[in-house]
Amino acid sequence: MSRVLNNRGYISEATRKKVYKAMEELNYQPNELARSLYRRKSNLIGVLIPSVSHPFFGQLTYYIEYYAHEAGYKILLCNSGQDSVKEKEYIDMLKRHQVDGIIMGSHTLDVEQYANINLPIVAIDRHLSDDIPYISSDNYHGGVLATELLLKKGCKKVAHISGPLILNTPANNRYKAFKDVVTKENVEHFVVETKLNKFEIDEYIRLGTELLEAHPDIDGIFASSDMIAAAIINVARILNKKIPEELKVVGYDDIELAALIVPPLTTIRQPIKEIAKKAIELILDQVDGKKVATENILPITLIERETT
Amino acid sequence: MSRVLNNRGYISEATRKKVYKAMEELNYQPNELARSLYRRKSNLIGVLIPSVSHPFFGQLTYYIEYYAHEAGYKILLCNSGQDSVKEKEYIDMLKRHQVDGIIMGSHTLDVEQYANINLPIVAIDRHLSDDIPYISSDNYHGGVLATELLLKKGCKKVAHISGPLILNTPANNRYKAFKDVVTKENVEHFVVETKLNKFEIDEYIRLGTELLEAHPDIDGIFASSDMIAAAIINVARILNKKIPEELKVVGYDDIELAALIVPPLTTIRQPIKEIAKKAIELILDQVDGKKVATENILPITLIERETT
Numbered sequence: 033m034s035r036v037l038n039n040r041g042y043i044s045e046a047t048r049k050k051v052y053k054a055m056e057e058l059n060y061q062p063n064e065l066a067r068s069l070y071r072r073k074s075n076l077i078g079v080l081i082p083s084v085s086h087p088f089f090g091q092l093t094y095y096i097e098y099y100a101h102e103a104g105y106k107i108l109l110c111n112s113g114q115d116s117v118k119e120k121e122y123i124d125m126l127k128r129h130q131v132d133g134i135i136m137g138s139h140t141l142d143v144e145q146y147a148n149i150n151l152p153i154v155a156i157d158r159h160l161s162d163d164i165p166y167i168s169s170d171n172y173h174g175g176v177l178a179t180e181l182l183l184k185k186g187c188k189k190v191a192h193i194s195g196p197l198i199l200n201t202p203a204n205n206r207y208k209a210f211k212d213v214v215t216k217e218n219v220e221h222f223v224v225e226t227k228l229n230k231f232e233i234d235e236y237i238r239l240g241t242e243l244l245e246a247h248p249d250i251d252g253i254f255a256s257s258d259m260i261a262a263a264i265i266n267v268a269r270i271l272n273k274k275i276p277e278e279l280k281v282v283g284y285d286d287i288e289l290a291a292l293i294v295p296p297l298t299t300i301r302q303p304i305k306e307i308a309k310k311a312i313e314l315i316l317d318q319v320d321g322k323k324v325a326t327e328n329i330l331p332i333t334l335i336e337r338e339t340t
Numbered sequence: 341m342s343r344v345l346n347n348r349g350y351i352s353e354a355t356r357k358k359v360y361k362a363m364e365e366l367n368y369q370p371n372e373l374a375r376s377l378y379r380r381k382s383n384l385i386g387v388l389i390p391s392v393s394h395p396f397f398g399q400l401t402y403y404i405e406y407y408a409h410e411a412g413y414k415i416l417l418c419n420s421g422q423d424s425v426k427e428k429e430y431i432d433m434l435k436r437h438q439v440d441g442i443i444m445g446s447h448t449l450d451v452e453q454y455a456n457i458n459l460p461i462v463a464i465d466r467h468l469s470d471d472i473p474y475i476s477s478d479n480y481h482g483g484v485l486a487t488e489l490l491l492k493k494g495c496k497k498v499a500h501i502s503g504p505l506i507l508n509t510p511a512n513n514r515y516k517a518f519k520d521v522v523t524k525e526n527v528e529h530f531v532v533e534t535k536l537n538k539f540e541i542d543e544y545i546r547l548g549t550e551l552l553e554a555h556p557d558i559d560g561i562f563a564s565s566d567m568i569a570a571a572i573i574n575v576a577r578i579l580n581k582k583i584p585e586e587l588k589v590v591g592y593d594d595i596e597l598a599a600l601i602v603p604p605l606t607t608i609r610q611p612i613k614e615i616a617k618k619a620i621e622l623i624l625d626q627v628d629g630k631k632v633a634t635e636n637i638l639p640i641t642l643i644e645r646e647t648t
Contacts, residue, residue, distance in 0.1 A: 076416075083402055084401050084405070085398045085399040085596070086398075087398065090392050090393045090395065090398035091393040093392050094392050094393035094419055097418070098419065101418075106433065106437065107416065107417045108384075108414055109387075109415045109417040110414075129414065233599065259600075262601075265602055266600060266604075288393070289600075291541065292567075292574060292597075292601075293570075293600070293601050294574060294577050295577075296574075
């Protein structure tokens with residue numbers, strides 16, 4: 033039966049019909065499980081992310097489910113917690129469940145392990161192999177706009193708080209852009225890296241406090257996520273630093289929180305809805321056997337609010 | 341086949357075996373779809389919520405998936421967007437997919453429609469019928485603690501911004517508690533109600549601005565969610581009102597945002613993790629044919645931060 037489903041050509045159309053006939057004889061009524069077996073399609077898409085409780089992934093998952101539903105697909109949600117053992121388990125589970133494709137927003141495994149999945153995959157923010165399409169916002173351009181804004185606004189000593197640089201992800205281009213701009217403009221700068229397995233506010237607050245206590249004259253911070261930027265705004269309050277007068281902050285993502293916090297956050301907007309739409313498109317194109325582009329870079333926008 | 345799955349007793353064990361044997365003869369290899377058909381269990385749980393992009397539901401869904409995974413279950417995620425047509429469609433879809441149960445966090449339909457679902461259900465924050473268990477935090481106690489805190493801190497004119505009161509949900513007990521406390525203490529008060537189909541920050545900001553412009557001497561607000569409270573903090577900034585000196589604010593939920601915003605929000609903590617754990621327990625108990633309690637009220641905690 034799995035051969036039928038996996039569409040590897042070992043089993044003839046006649047045999048597939050025989051399965052279906054056996055079901056019919058047993059007083060078969062349509063149900064999705066049986067139909068999925070027959071049609072070789074589950075209409076399920078696996079969504080594997082670090083955590084849906086992180087606002088960026090919450091919003092992304094909302095739109096992925098929205099566009100999947102429009103196309104007649106359902107979402108199996110998996111939170112890896114950035115744990116590679118759990119991530120591997122989930123991938124195996126999704127294969128056993130005959131999902132039609134996987135949207136990978138969590139990538140703690142070695143690149144080779146993804147190449148062996150043998151299902152349509154779309155990676156969010158990671159280049160896994162030339163055969164696996166990925167979607168990313170224009171991280172380099174975002175990093176340039178964020179850093180140039182800080183310098184234009186008069187910052188003399190700036191810091192970047194990056195995601196984990198150990199993974200070779202497109203998001204590292206935010207860091208590269210920061211480095212390029214400050215090097216070119218010869219501005220004193222620092223880089224602090226967050227840990228791979230942590231999306232924790234307390235950890236961000238600890239990092240930000242350490243940085244600003246060690247270098248109280250830092251006057252501009254480009255944070256690689258709005259959650260990190262929100263933590264920095266909190267640290268500034270604790271250390272009695274006025275934003276934007278004494279410290280300017282730029283985030284990345286433009287999650288809903290960015291407009292809501294006080295002061296409202298200047299940030300680089302990722303097109304979250306468009307990323308979700310593209311992810312579904314790329315899964316469906318692969319299901320249909322179409323050739324898809326490996327690199328899918330979507331434009332970002334600088335949103336100036338009140339932290340710069 | 342659906343009769344086999346629905347376990348209604350029309351089909352004998354012998355017949356079920358015959359289906360399985362037919363599969364085996366056709367060179368069957370284990371796959372979850374086929375196994376689900378045979379075992380009458382999909383190990384899928386449907387999660388139907390307004391939107392996973394709302395932080396409360398994002399955190400709740402994270403923990404639901406966590407405990408489901410621990411128990412060997414997978415989550416089919418559905419965002420109703422508080423649209424009753426979409427909610428009905430999703431329920432039908434979940435039934436076709438033979439989910440073992442549904443966790444309902446969205447309730448836009450008439451109560452009778454839920455009674456006909458004929459599957460293990462757990463409702464979050466709504467009493468649908470005496471046969472359908474629901475989980476709620478102790479909303480009345482939360483409302484009392486929030487309102488009493490405002491009065492204890494000296495507020496003379498207070499407002500409650502409630503969820504939609506049109507649905508008879510346990511969350512309305514937050515409103516009832518507010519009314520009871522202010523009536524007993526004879527304090528001037530206002531109630532503003534948010535709309536059913538809106539979880540939108542702009543809408544909250546509009547409501548809050550109208551309220552505080554019409555009654556600039558309001559000095560205490562109990563908001564029925566942290567998102568609403570965050571919007572009020574924003575409104576206060578726009579209207580140049582100092583928090584907590586001129587206006588005190590208490591939220592409800594204690595989502596991550598509450599500790600992160602400036603000033604950090606005083607709020608009523610819902611035990612989100614425990615609600616998720618209980619939801620999975622109640623589904624599994626029903627799957628196992630156990631009798632479960634209809635009402636499952638979990639305790640809340642007052643978290644005093646800097647807005648009171």
